[in-house]
Amino acid sequence: MSTTPRTGRCPQCSAPALLEAGNRFRPFCSERCKLLDFGAWINGQYTIPAVENDIDGEEIEIDDRDSRLQ
Numbered sequence: 674m675s676t677t678p679r680t681g682r683c684p685q686c687s688a689p690a691l692l693e694a695g696n697r698f699r700p701f702c703s704e705r706c707k708l709l710d711f712g713a714w715i716n717g718q719y720t721i722p723a724v725e726n727d728i729d730g731e732e733i734e735i736d737d738r739d740s741r742l743q
């Protein structure tokens with residue numbers, strides 16, 4: 674049996690990344706790359722249009738409730 678660890682490409686920097694359970698940051702090569710990818714997600718590089726629509730819908734619901742109470 675080979676003891677060569679499974680490795681892949683880090684999605685962030687394309688460096689070889691260990692894909693074993695011992696790598697807490699897999700599929701990334703390091704914590705830094707994992708955090709960088711998370712930051713990109715926050716900055717909207719991965720677009721999730723549904724989030725904005727949800728916020729608009731909530732505002733309309735709250736306004737409607739207020740007018741009914743008065």
Ligand SMILES: [Zn+2]
Nearest residue numbers: 683686702706
């Ligand atoms: Zn990396």
